[in-house]
Amino acid sequence: MTTNLIHWLLYGGAMGLIVIGIVGVVTLTNIFRIILALVIAEAGANLLLVIAGYRFDAIAPILTGQALSAMPTTQIMVDPVPQAMVLTSIVIGVGVQALALALVLKVYKNYQTLDLREIHHRMLADIDHSSGVISLLSEEQPKGERPLPEPETKNVLNSGGEK
Amino acid sequence: MNNIAFNVALPLLTAFLLPIISSGSKSATRFVGPFVLLAMLWFALAYFNVLQHPVAIALGGFLPPLGISFHLDNLSLLMAALIPLMMLLLWPYNNREGFREESLLLLLAGAASGLALSGDLFNIYVFYELLSVASFGLAAANRTAAAFAATFRYVIISGLGTVLALTGIALIYTQTGTLNLAHIGLLASQLNNPVGLSAFALIVIGIGVKAEIFPVNGWVPEVYSTASPRISALLAGLISKLAVLVIIRLLVVAYQGSQALTLLLVLGMLGIIWGELSAWHSKDLKRMFSFSSIGQLGMVLVAFSIPGDAGMAAGIAMMLHHLVVKPGMFLLTENWNGPIKKLKGAATSSPLAAFLFMLFALSMIGVPPLPGFWAKLLLVTGLVEANAPLYIIALVVLLTATVIEAHYLMSTALKIFSRGKKKHFKKLLQTPFNLTIATIFGAVLLAALFTLTPLGNKLNQIATESSDRSLYIKTTLSLKLPPQVKQQVSKVQ
Amino acid sequence: MRNISALVFASGLAFLLLVITWQFILGGAPMLIGEAILQQAAEELGAANLVTSVVLGYRGIDTLGEIAILFTASTATSLVLSSIAEKTSAKSKPGLRDDGTILASSASLFFPLLMTIGLYIILHGHLTPGGGFQGGVILAAAFFLPLLAVPGRGVNHSGLALVEGFAGASFIVIGIIALFQGKAFLQPLFGHGEMGSLLSAGSLPLLYIAVGLKVGAELSGLLANLAEPSGNGDETLSATESASTEQTSMQAEKTKS
Amino acid sequence: MIWVIALMVFIMLVGAVTVLLVDSHVSAIAASSAVSLALSVIFVILQAPDVAMTEAVVGSGLSSVILALALFRLNRNKAKMEQSDA
Secondary structure, X not given: OHHHHHHHHHHHHHHHHHHHXXXXXXXXXXXXXXXXXXHXXXXXHHHHHHHHOOOOOOEOOEOOHHHHOOOOOOOOEOOHHHHHHHHHHHHHHHHHHHHHHHHHHXXXXXXXXXXXXXXXXXXXXXXXXXXXXXOOOOOOXXXXXXXXXXXXXXXXXXHHHHO | OOHHHHHHHHHHHHHHHHHHHHHHOHHHHHHHHHHHHHHHHHHHHHHHHHOOOOEEEEHHHOOOOOOOEEEEOHHHHHHHHHHHHHHHHXXXXXXXXXXXXXXXXXXXXXXXXXXXXXXXXXXXXXXXXXXXXXXXXHHHOOOEHHHHHHHHHHHHHHHHHHHHHHHHHHHHXXXXXXXXXXXXXXXXXXXXXXXHHHHHHHHHHHHOOOOOOHHHOOHHHHHHHHOOHHHHHHHHHHHHHHHHHHHHHHHHHHOOOHHHHHHHHHHHHHHHXXXXXXXXXXXXXXXXXXXXXXXXHHHHHHHHXXXXXXXXXXXXXXXXXXXXXXXXXXXXXXOOOOEHHHHOOHHHHOHHHHHHHHHHHHHHHOOOOOHHHHHHHHHHHHHHHHOOHHHHHHHHHHHHHHHHHXXXXXXXXXXXXXXXXXXXXXXXXXXXXXXXXXXXXXHHHHHHHHOHHHHHHHHHHHHHHHOOHHHHHHHHHOOOOOHHHHHHHHHHO | OHHHHHHHHHHHHHHHHHHHHHHOOOXXXXXXXXXXXXXXXXXXXXXXXXXXXXXXXXXXXXXXXHHHHHHHHHHHHHHHHOOOOOOOOHHHOOOOOOOOHHHHHHHHHHHHHHHHHHHHHHHOOOXXXXXXXXXXXXXXXXXXXXXXXXXXXXXXXXXXXXXXXXXXXXXXXXXXXXXXXXXXXXXXXXXXXXXXXXXXXXXXXXXXXXXXXXXXXXHHHHHHHHHOOOOOOOOOEXXXXXXXXXXXXXXXXXXXX | OHHHHHHHHHHHHHHHHHHHHOOOHHHHHHHHXXXXXXXXXXXXXXXXXXXXXXXXXXXXXXXXXXXHHHHHHHHHHHHHHHHHHO
16 A cells, blocks of 8 residues: 555656646746756656666665675665666756756847747847848737837848948 | 777767867868768768678677667668768858867767667667757857747757657656667567557657657747758758657557557648648748748658558658758758848849759659659558548648648749849859759759669668568567566566 | 647646556566666676666766767857857956855865865765766866855866866777777776775776766866856847848858958 | 655645746745755655765756856846946
């Protein structure tokens, strides 16, 4: 009974973290917070992996004391493979997180906002601008809240070297 | 004999050392990258010549289900050879800013080779992540505000995909207790349940971020239109195919049931519809090509969802065709950056570019003698022969998409060939480099036209080989199953 | 509209995951390769910590990929954060607030302590929990602490790059040496030694030292990059100026040549 | 042991929800750090000392430092901007 309960708790915890994290990534609008949500979802996936290698009444996969001389050991150990995988994925997660934060810094410096929707609109406007197409999204935008940079009407292809 | 590992080790080694090399001599920095790529090409081609039947290589000297193995067959070696080839074509030879972009490109090459060769699920995940992070760096390398914002969205969508893929791998591990693809294939019956199938769905959507699969391709138009055309060409042409390769490996080896195929079919159809309709509406070339890339990859997915050799052949043909055509098209946008309306008169300022555009466009639509037609023909016959309601719907979607494709590409072509002011496109003559590369892609396309029969034979051979599930399993596990695993497997089955 | 589709996606996913949880076989996974590795690893590799045998032995190329990912992330981060011309020198701009001498002296007190702990953890990676990654992170902390305490102290980026490059290269070179000895790529070298002693498990401790140094150097570089201000925004093209980057960069190239 | 697990799972989930809902960024970073700490306790219980150590060092240490540094720079940018506005 307790073993069942522990299983449910652990699986529930892992799945809960993944779901909370993904819901956060999908619904949040603050880009700094989105990164935090992503970190949480990753933690959930890591926990799921470690649970996959767990066995009851087993010890950690490290040989100590007597076990060192008496190989192969008689004691049951937990699976080392998922643990190695999780080590890898934790470190990967931190690398991606640092890169994402660097991008956040740059995006904030350029657009002065952390709101993903606004950033998205301004980015699309920028792309339209750079490709010479007038914004297609003007009807979707909250009118009057903040004006978009006026798209230039002159030909971008010619104005390239002017700066 | 084990030197295919160099294809992963060499580029990574060079990338690690590049900062040191560049502080020593700037000119060495510029030559070492292409040199390493040439070496990779040589290793891959050397194997390609020798290989009679698929082989598996145990890395670290540990036998496959325990250690990690590389799987070498015609398909993976073809990709392993195409990676350095494409990189050489799209290498930033005129880059004078520093070593970082070269370093990232080399890391991309190493990761891509690993992804193409690896036969281990978690190893694939690691290389996929490496591929992602390198492409983030390259996508942001333009350093404009829009590029940073687009890359940020790309990172977040990829991060989401990573979590999903990792969850999928964890689920597969709970069901089978192994990570080696061939071993998973051996235990495929364990995966024929809701958990196994949802693991497949999670991995497809997770890895599908790079393959531009329907629900997770929001980054595509933004990144492709903010990154430099060379990087867009690389991401759309090569990297997306590697992600597709992973998906079909998993499909062939572990998920032969119809549900997995249906999932791919539906995702592919949605991709076609969304991509082609958006391309139809887009007003500038870069975004039109990005959206049409989504549509094309949808077609690739639909092709792979056809059961049996026919689907495999059609899929590989579509894949290779897209791999040649789309980079060429992206390279043309360097000079034609701007709204389609303003492309008037482009043909008079550079007839060669206009001719290339026409060639690529016609091939992509599938006009008879061109290679694109034969690829699409394989796909259509495959769909007809599959003869199930869903496949017929897919056929209708495909043909409608082709009509839409023809409409937007041809109306663009009309703009290009119509009369207009010549002065807009003066720059075209000043940057002949990208045009040269695009010409090479065009030449490859034309060369394929004249060698259709041998190509078709080779294609069929590759397709039969790579859709053979038992061959894949036998190849890897013939390296001898460790005794404990053998016992357990016999117990499970 | 976008929000609704996102919510539908998320709730669909949540439902899927919950269904999966319901379907789980309680009582654990089959553990096919795990069991086999537990049986063989000690004999094959001679490392007391079996997780280390998996990380560096059975799945060595994963670890190579992983340090490559860290390297890529730090390269990409510096590409994103640095200025194009790389003219702004870090030393002229204090990154963080000055918090006085107590912090500074305690930081320099902590430096050798953290270094020792980090190196200890790296060196005993094949015997006890811990290893290259954990030790590397602690090394990075040791380097970063003085930077935090004494603002304005620049980081020796070229030194870090040197450590980073050679540590990463030596990991691969150890792998290639095995190849030249007629073994497989990344196959452990040397004998096993006596299980449980410091000098055991063949080349695994060497690999872990390489991993530790590389992780430490890379994370220090990452932290330093994030802590240092990279100019005042003049280096990136602002929103309105970005209209024709490609053309301008082309122009710039032309003028250079 | 079951109580420890239950407590840690509870802390983890509450922390995760806090990360999403709390207003201040600093609190959110603290909450995510708490999630990592609870997670590393669970890893210890699950007989994964290596992973627990990594999670404690990387997840609740390094990751929080990186986040805090980024936040620090964001705030400084904001302050600079407000100055120039005024």
